[in-house]
Amino acid sequence: MKKYKFQEQIINRSMNGIIACGMDEFIRIINPAAQEMFGYTAAQVVGKKKMKDLMPAGENERIVEALKSERYGGKDRINMIEAVMQSGKGHQIPVRVSATVMSDAGDDNGLLFCVRDLREMRRMEREMADQEKTLHQDKIMSLGKLAASVVHEINNPLSGILNYLRLMAKLLDKGQIVEKQDKFSSFLDIAISEISRCSDILSNLLTFSRKAPISYGPVQVKDLVERCVKISNHKFELQNIQLHVDIEDSIPNILADANQIQQCLINLMFNAMDAIDGPGQVWLTAGFDSGKQQVFIHVKDSGKGISQKVLPHIFEPFFSTKDEGHGVGLGLSTVYGIMRSHGGDIRVADTSEKGTCFVLEFNKLV
Numbered sequence: 001m002k003k004y005k006f007q008e009q010i011i012n013r014s015m016n017g018i019i020a021c022g023m024d025e026f027i028r029i030i031n032p033a034a035q036e037m038f039g040y041t042a043a044q045v046v047g048k049k050k051m052k053d054l055m056p057a058g059e060n061e062r063i064v065e066a067l068k069s070e071r072y073g074g075k076d077r078i079n080m081i082e083a084v085m086q087s088g089k090g091h092q093i094p095v096r097v098s099a100t101v102m103s104d105a106g107d108d109n110g111l112l113f114c115v116r117d118l119r120e121m122r123r124m125e126r127e128m129a130d131q132e133k134t135l136h137q138d139k140i141m142s143l144g145k146l147a148a149s150v151v152h153e154i155n156n157p158l159s160g161i162l163n164y165l166r167l168m169a170k171l172l173d174k175g176q177i178v179e180k181q182d183k184f185s186s187f188l189d190i191a192i193s194e195i196s197r198c199s200d201i202l203s204n205l206l207t208f209s210r211k212a213p214i215s216y217g218p219v220q221v222k223d224l225v226e227r228c229v230k231i232s233n234h235k236f237e238l239q240n241i242q243l244h245v246d247i248e249d250s251i252p253n254i255l256a257d258a259n260q261i262q263q264c265l266i267n268l269m270f271n272a273m274d275a276i277d278g279p280g281q282v283w284l285t286a287g288f289d290s291g292k293q294q295v296f297i298h299v300k301d302s303g304k305g306i307s308q309k310v311l312p313h314i315f316e317p318f319f320s321t322k323d324e325g326h327g328v329g330l331g332l333s334t335v336y337g338i339m340r341s342h343g344g345d346i347r348v349a350d351t352s353e354k355g356t357c358f359v360l361e362f363n364k365l366v
């Protein structure tokens with residue numbers, strides 16, 4: 001008796017839906033989890049409904065077929081296949097089903113189903129996809145802002161290269177190559193180095209714009225900061241802002257998705273630029289705090305600061321104090337999301353009318 005009670009408890013308390021049918025296919029047992037999932041009471045189901053009444057057309061046949069075949073966990077068994085079931089109200093429920101034929105002394109006497117509701121998991125998957133969308137949206141915004149300055153940055157070396165090539169052509173025309181070989185090869189050197197600068201900027205921009213799948217790996221902070229500087233350098237120059245970069249040597253590598261962390265830094269650098277009216281300064285520093293075992297990156301600006309009224313809201317999605325067309329308020333919420341998913345953090349370390357300092361903190365080191 002005691003043992004029977006114990007088994008009954010297991011069925012009744014199971015988080016998964018448990019349904020047992022007799023040989024006549026009618027449901028004999030439906031536990032509370034399954035009752036809740038399908039929106040029926042036991043009295044509405046037991047002896048009155050068959051498994052196929054809880055499924056959209058065709059789905060029951062598919063499961064019976066799977067049970068007969070040996071492909072899904074052996075003969076007379078299926079192990080966690082995905083299926084669709086249907087609630088009393090006609091809502092479709094994505095589930096994972098396991099099933100087995102029950103037998104007693106060799107005689108089949110029924111079917112046992114274990115059903116796991118996948119709705120919550122699907123909801124989380126959708127949420128993840130939404131987050132990815134926001135991330136991408138934020139990136140497109142940054143790219144738009146970068147594009148104009150990158151065009152300038154490419155245009156200058158290109159006209160330089162053109163000039164040098166013309167000079168070289170002139171030397172060639174005049175038959176002075178031998179005589180002025182030094183000059184000729186110095187022009188060539190300049191052209192080569194300017195072209196490689198352009199291609200550097202473009203390939204960095206391309207990497208940044210790529211919608212790459214998330215991939216975690218060891219990231220060298222120095223490299224990462226330098227790449228950000230390369231693609232935003234000219235934007236700082238255009239706004240008459242001096243950029244100071246100071247990266248400690250021998251910082252441990254962080255475990256991160258380089259692309260996403262780059263997106264964080266670009267966002268912070270853009271915000272720093274936006275906070276400065278006229279000439280100003282931005283400091284990018286990175287180092288390792290051995291006490292906290294943390295790698296940190298500071299982005300500090302000489303801008304107008306963040307007021308106490310604004311401060312509590314800055315990480316909210318779509319919060320922006322900027323005019324339309326200048327900000328949609330996705331930057332910091334994106335940075336926050338990325339840092340959290342990296343097991344790290346973003347904080348305002350300091351803000352006053354003399355400027356603001358944001359800190360990125362990384363705890364996963366390699």
Ligand SMILES: Nc1ncnc2c1ncn2[C@@H]1O[C@H](COP(=O)(O)OP(=O)(O)O)[C@@H](O)[C@H]1O
Pocket residue numbers: 267271272275301303304305306310314319320321322326327328329330331332333356
């Ligand atoms: N470095 C900064 N200095 C002053 N204010 C800032 C700074 N960074 C962010 N903010 C404030 O936080 C708000 C939200 O920033 P963000 O999420 O990047 O959106 P956006 O830049 O599109 O406005 C900004 O509108 C601004 O008011």
Ligand SMILES: [Mg+2]
Pocket residue numbers: 267270271327330331332
């Ligand atoms: Mg921003």
